[in-house]
Amino acid sequence: MHARRVRLHQLAALQRNTPFIVLGSLLVAAAQTGVLAGVVPARRLLPWLALLGLHSVLRLALWRHTARRRDWPAQVDALLRRHTALSLTSGLLWAGGALAFLPHGQIEHRLLVIFMLAGMVSSSLHSQTIHLPAFMAFFLPCAVGAVGGSLGLGGPLYQAVAFAVFAYVLLTIRFAHTLNGKLVESLRARFEIAALAERLREQKDAAEQANMAKSRFLAAASHDLRQPVHSLSLLVGTLRQEPLPDTARPIVDHIGEAVRTLGTLFSSLLDISRLDAGVMEARPRAVALRPLLTRLAEEARPLAQAKGLGLRLHGPEVTVRTDPVLLERIVRNLLSNAIRYTERGRVVLGCRRRGLRIEVQVIDTGLGMTEEDQRRCFQEFVQLQPASSERQGIGLGLAIVQRLARLLEHPLHMRSHPGRGTAVGIVLPTTTPTPEPADPAPARPPSPHIATGRRVLVLDDDPSILIALELLLTRWGWQPVLAGTLESLRERATQDHECPALIITDLGLEHGTGGLEAIEALREEFNSDLPALLITGNTAPERLREARAAGHALLHKPVDPDRLKATIERLARVGAP
Structure with missing residues (x-):
């Protein structure tokens, strides 16, 4: 599967580079023709230039046709073979031109032909190495033409040039193999990582769906x-x-x-x-805070008295904007938690103004917590008290408090010191009281x-x-x-x-x-x-x-x-x- 994706990427890269390859080839051919005009006979120069032009037109036409095709995955191997064949014919044209042009002109003209051939090879090294067969199809004919043409000129100078070109050929082949291997390996690694990420995403989605299904089942x-x-x-x-x-x-x-x-x-x-x-859906409205806190304090008082604890209430007459049902759950959980973890002293349910807001606090003189425990206590199933403690919970009380506070968008604060107790507060926005109905319902007549x-x-x-x-x-x-x-x-x-x-x-x-x-x-x-x-x-x-x-x-x-x-x-x- 990854091998086919690599070949598709190679085909796409060759398609992107084809216009630049053709344009570069035509520019180099035009420059070479301009320099060699009058040095190389027209019967050799013009036919070569015409063949190169026809080849470029054919290559662009096939490139345009391929770009419009939608069957790349099914035809990738055939399309890669066609790119390789076009690279081979291009290499043969440039090699044939070198063999035809080298016998003519002075030494500077001959070196120009060799250097331009080397330049074409270098450009191909960057544009076609992604698919090694396409590069080698162009490079090998050019290399044979440069080395053979230099040796055919005779003399120590051209033999030295042929040796230098041969060394360049060997180094280029090695470099091309190394570069191609790294490119292909990086593509495979990328696709493997992408496939792994997709599998992880699917597994994560499946786990989340299973968890949500469990939660929905329990909720329903x-x-x-x-x-x-x-x-x-x-x-x-x-x-x-x-x-x-x-x-x-x-x-x-x-x-x-x-x-x-x-x-x-x-x-x-x-x-x-x-x-x-x-x-759960929050529906905030104007709520009188004092009656709500009084009811919760009276509800928790018997439990506090059973442990010998004092329970004090300090609640001002103030109206806040919140969901009263969800706020009750939060404060009830905080009170229950404070009483459970306090062995002596008292628990205070009070309020403190914070500008235009008010913070409802539950303060105890219990065990207290370290900073590490404070970071962990809101996680599910975390128990900070020893397992042998009487009426031990399962560590969900504060997790529920945190989720409800987020649902209500009420900030939650905790301050605690080991051995000195804990204070947990939830900050509520204040608001104006809601007017009472003007016409209350009439009282029901006495029962007969x-x-x-x-x-x-x-x-x-x-x-x-x-x-x-x-x-x-x-x-x-x-x-x-x-x-x-x-x-x-x-x-x-x-x-x-x-x-x-x-x-x-x-x-x-x-x-x-x-x-x-x-x-x-x-x-x-x-x-x-x-x-x-x-x-x-x-x-x-x-x-x-x-x-x-x-x-x-x-x-x-x-x-x-x-x-x-x-x-x-x-x-x-x-x-x-």
Whole structure:
């Protein structure tokens, strides 16, 4: 394959050089004819000049015809042979001219013929060495003509000239072989490198496509993959409510901790896959920063208190332009990371003004990092803490933070010192607050139903999750009414006149009405603004924005049972008369 490409390149080079070869030959012939006119008989000079002119015309005509052809790859060998044949006839014409002209004139005329022949050889050395047969076809007749013509003149001077020309011939042949070898080898190397680069590009593209396919699969399968882990978490929570032997209690606790860790790691893998697949889209808008940070601080406070750490919040009343859903993920990951790597002291969630921008910072008094660790910590699957550490992650938290910050175009900064803690900040642009709607929706009239306070409606299309929620809610003292579709749930819920205290529904129902629509339908049914809890395994930002905009509580699968219980109790207190 490379040999044919080399021959094609040789043919292209000969084609490019042909006009210059012909033009140079005609100029040298004209100069030689002008000098030898009146010295060499016209019967020898004019026929040679005519033959050379006809040969030049033929060569240019064939060059033009070849340039228009499109079958070079198929005919490359034949076209190279034709170039070689034309070079041979040109060499024979110049050699014949030398033999015809050398016997005439004085010594200066004879030396002129030899030098002009040598000049033609030198020009051919540069223009035709790319294809050695074409060069040798021109060079050898010229060399024989120069050496033979010099010897035929007789005398020591011309014998010395013949010897000098013969030495020149040998050196030229050696040089031509060496130059041709280097040219051909460089062409082969170039084509091999190009072929290798193409194979590497194809392999790189294949690897990237495989990686993207993996990421798209995980991103698309996010909901389905979260379902069994969520169900397992709820069942473990139910098992904890049962009276167990003293020897079994620690086993259940360890199982619960393993399920909780599995859920956290699984969520991280799915998040990084969605980011790699490019299915996350940032939709920035004006966001009040203080309420967002307050909610995240309260969410992280129990975890900090469990480790004996203080958690402080310093958040000014300021409006920033960002995507609130993605910003929540960033700050939540930073808080979780800070608490995990801090054994004593405190964690601070605060803000610092940077001109027209504001930097949200998470500062801890934990282990800290060296400069080398700071460069590595944002890479995937990098763990800087010893593997034996409790609740160790898989090194994706900061990788997710960095990707989300890039998606939002928010600069990310880190400052850390070993043994003195770490500060990570993300810089947000400030903006003016968005005006509130002028005409808020009218309040729904009081419900004619009688609320019992312990009745809860549960809607989920996964039977295993319904079973787990029924067991768990019953042990918490609730009266669950469960169904897989809105129609079935409405039918069961309206069999008596009791108004439920709460609605729990999956956000992404696969069949029939979605979670948000189901909440509105049930509120209409009971003519009451029932508190609602959305549980979802869908991490698509647009779906999460819809849930946030509706004002409902939102938990992500897999849900920790303790957090689920606390959220249900809080919503029930809010909705109580």
